[in-house]
Amino acid sequence: MSHISDLFIAGRWTEGRSGGRFPVVDPASGELLASFAIADEADCDAAVEAASKALPSWSATAPRERGEILRRAFEILTDEREKLAETIVLENGKSYADALGEANYAIEFFRWFAEEAVRVRGDFRLSPSGDKHIVVTHQPIGVALLITPWNFPAAMATRKIAPALAAGCTVILKPARETPLTAAFVVDALQRAGVPDGVVNLVTPVPTGPAVARMLHHPDVRKVSFTGSTEVGRVLLHEAADNVVSASMELGGNAPFVILPGADLDAAVEGALIAKMRNGGSACTAANRFYVHSSLAADFAERMRSELSQWQVGPGLDRSNQLGALVSVQERDKVAELVSAAVDFGATILTGGESSKDGAFYSPTVLTGVTHHNPIARQEIFGPVTAIIEYDDVDDAVRMANDTIYGLIAYVYGESAQALSVAQRLDAGMVAVNRAVLSDPAAPFGGMKQSGLGREGSSEGILEFLEEKYIGIDL
Ligand code: NAD
Numbered sequence: 001m002s003h004i005s006d007l008f009i010a011g012r013w014t015e016g017r018s019g020g021r022f023p024v025v026d027p028a029s030g031e032l033l034a035s036f037a038i039a040d041e042a043d044c045d046a047a048v049e050a051a052s053k054a055l056p057s058w059s060a061t062a063p064r065e066r067g068e069i070l071r072r073a074f075e076i077l078t079d080e081r082e083k084l085a086e087t088i089v090l091e092n093g094k095s096y097a098d099a100l101g102e103a104n105y106a107i108e109f110f111r112w113f114a115e116e117a118v119r120v121r122g123d124f125r126l127s128p129s130g131d132k133h134i135v136v137t138h139q140p141i142g143v144a145l146l147i148t149p150w151n152f153p154a155a156m157a158t159r160k161i162a163p164a165l166a167a168g169c170t171v172i173l174k175p176a177r178e179t180p181l182t183a184a185f186v187v188d189a190l191q192r193a194g195v196p197d198g199v200v201n202l203v204t205p206v207p208t209g210p211a212v213a214r215m216l217h218h219p220d221v222r223k224v225s226f227t228g229s230t231e232v233g234r235v236l237l238h239e240a241a242d243n244v245v246s247a248s249m250e251l252g253g254n255a256p257f258v259i260l261p262g263a264d265l266d267a268a269v270e271g272a273l274i275a276k277m278r279n280g281g282s283a284c285t286a287a288n289r290f291y292v293h294s295s296l297a298a299d300f301a302e303r304m305r306s307e308l309s310q311w312q313v314g315p316g317l318d319r320s321n322q323l324g325a326l327v328s329v330q331e332r333d334k335v336a337e338l339v340s341a342a343v344d345f346g347a348t349i350l351t352g353g354e355s356s357k358d359g360a361f362y363s364p365t366v367l368t369g370v371t372h373h374n375p376i377a378r379q380e381i382f383g384p385v386t387a388i389i390e391y392d393d394v395d396d397a398v399r400m401a402n403d404t405i406y407g408l409i410a411y412v413y414g415e416s417a418q419a420l421s422v423a424q425r426l427d428a429g430m431v432a433v434n435r436a437v438l439s440d441p442a443a444p445f446g447g448m449k450q451s452g453l454g455r456e457g458s459s460e461g462i463l464e465f466l467e468e469k470y471i472g473i474d475l
Contacts, residue, residue: 004184005034007043007204010050011197016043022206024181027093027360028315028325036180039203044172044211045218047201051143051170052220054198059140059168061196067117070162072193074110077186081107084185088154089316091179093325093360096316098279105439106154106186109457112441113162116462120167133473138466140168141246142222145215147236149228150327151282151382153179156227156250157186159445159456161200167465169223172201174212176228178327180204213239221245223465227284230406230450248454248464250284250446252380253408256401257287258422260394260414261295268296268413269303271436272386275411277308277364278437280323281384282331284451285409285430285439289370289377290388291397297390301350301368304386308364309351315359323384325360332360335383342367342376342387352385372400380406394422402427407448409438429455 005024006013014037021035039047058066077084081103088099123136144164148156157173164171175183180202187202205211215221216239226236227250240247257275259268275287292300316324326332336355343349352365365385370377376387391397401410402425410428412419423431429447432438439445444455454464 003034004188005036005181006184007037007039007047008184008187008191008200008202009043009047010201011191014043016040020206022177022204024091024178025328026090027328029359033090034181036204039205039211041211041214044203044205044215047172047203048143048215048218048220050198050201051172054170054196055140055143058170058196058199061168063117063120063166063168066166066168067114069194070110070114070117070165073190073195074107074114076189076193077103077107077110080189084154084182086317087182087185088179089324091181092150092153093327094280094282094316095321095324096319097322098324099316102152102155102279105441106152106158108441109155109158109162112457113166113462116163116459117166119459120462120466131474133475135471135473137469137471139469141465141467142169143220144169144171144223144225144465145174145212145221146171147174147212147224147226147228148176148183150176150178151279151284153182154186157183159461160225160227161186161190163456163461164225164465165195165199167462169465170199172203172215174203174205174208177204177206177208209235212236216240216245217243219243224248225464226250233452248456249452250456251408251450251452252406253284253286253447253451254288254378254380254404254406255285255409255411255428256426257290257411258397258401258413259290259292259296259300260412260418260422261293262418263293263296263414265296265299265303267434269300269307271411271413271434272300272304273307274436275432276386277323277384280326282326282382284380286382287411288381288387289401290386291391291400292388293397294390294392297388301366301388304388305350305366308366308386311364313361313363323364326362326383327360329360331382332356332362335362335381335385338376338379338381339365339367339385342370342374345374346371347374347376347387372403378404398422398425405450408451409447411436
């Protein structure tokens with residue numbers, strides 16, 4: 001596990017000016033892992049000022065050199081990926097396999113954006129009148145505030161830091177209070193990779209809201225990139241409006257998983273187990289509502305019950321456990337309340353539905369008899385609960401799948417041509433057809449509707465940290 005539990009400002013680890021600390025707890029055991037430094041207003045100001053001071057030289061650093069530093073971070077973290085995974089397990093609770101999967105995904109962003117740093121393109125055009133030249137170029141947007149959630153504490157940080165640094169921006173990372181140790185691990189690796197002082201800063205203010213608002217009102221902060229709930233995203237969009245700060249938002253989801261008539265049930269069950277249970281269900285991409293054609297629904301439910309009732313649940317550091325803990329007892333209780341509300345609304349528990357006495361564990365659960373209007377189908381469950389809704393008509397399934405404020409990801413299983421035609425009708429930034437995992441540094445990740453603004457990863461991800469500039473030339 002990482003033993004760093006301090007702030008990182010202007011190239012130095014510091015306890016912060018207040019000397020205050022907050023606890024970081026292992027949700028599997030309830031044990032204290034560390035007391036992490038609290039950043040006060042002066043620390044946050046210092047981080048913004050450090051990022052601001054470092055900006056001119058970092059943005060003028062050759063893209064190749066920026067890329068090579070990112071590449072070194074990729075190499076350092078590749079060597080240390082098991083230690084990174086253990087840190088993730090300890091403070092987040094997820095299983096070791098999920099944590100190692102996250103570590104690999106997270107590290108890959110440094111390699112991907114090391115390569116993208118030298119691929120920022122511009123354009124040179126002739127005006128229609130033929131007597132003027134139009135040059136379109138890019139420049140780094142400036143100091144960026146990066147705010148990340150607890151569910152993918154490494155990947156959500158690297159998915160932002162890597163493109164920001166590749167673009168020539170300097171950053172202040174504000175990780176979730178539950179998972180600051182993973183953030184410190186990543187920042188430490190960046191320092192060892194040769195990131196100059198002030199280019200990456202780490203602050204953990206408590207309480208969060210006022211400190212983030214203050215940083216967003218600093219005139220030098222020109223970008224906020226946020227991953228978290230839609231609720232907090234809305235607050236940040238309001239705050240960003242005051243200084244017209246550019247905002248990228250990766251927000252909540254309510255992913256439908258549609259199984260069409262004639263789908264290969266073996267493939268659909270295999271995909272459903274991954275799309276539902278990856279990260280213990282605590283993923284913005286987690287399948288949340290299973291719309292299963294009535295010809296397959298009973299078989300699907302029974303197959304899911306039979307698989308999930310055998311899952312081994314326990315602390316993630318024991319590598320034989322398939323499902324770890326939720327991030328906190330409060331999150332576990334939220335899931336339990338949603339399940340009990342679902343039952344009050346007419347759902348039946350086929351398996352699971354149990355909270356642990358010790359630790360933040362919730363058993364893998366399958367619910368049948370769920371209707372589209374059941375509260376469990378209307379919001380993110382963020383836990384290991386499969387909610388199955390039967391349908392008869394594919395048009396109805398599409399209508400129900402789209403009937404949500406969210407639009408992050410959707411899954412479709414079925415015969416290829418029909419599945420593709422349904423995929424085209426689904427309002428989601430990402431649609432998985434006959435597959436269960438879409439997250440890929442080389443692909444644009446992001447949502448429609450209230451699931452977000454902008455895209456991360458791929459060649460689109462770096463554009464979020466660049467301003468387009470038009471230079472007109474009259475020769
Ligand atoms: P959250 O919105 O509660 O917190 C996210 C971050 O915002 C944390 O760092 C938190 O400290 C900070 N925060 C909280 N209140 C704030 C405020 N008033 N001002 C500024 N910052 C504030 O989300 P969470 O519970 O940590 O994470 C779960 C949510 O994240 C889910 O909704 C999930 O769908 C979403 N998520 C989305 C993606 C995506 O890419 N779309 C990826 C992962 C998670």
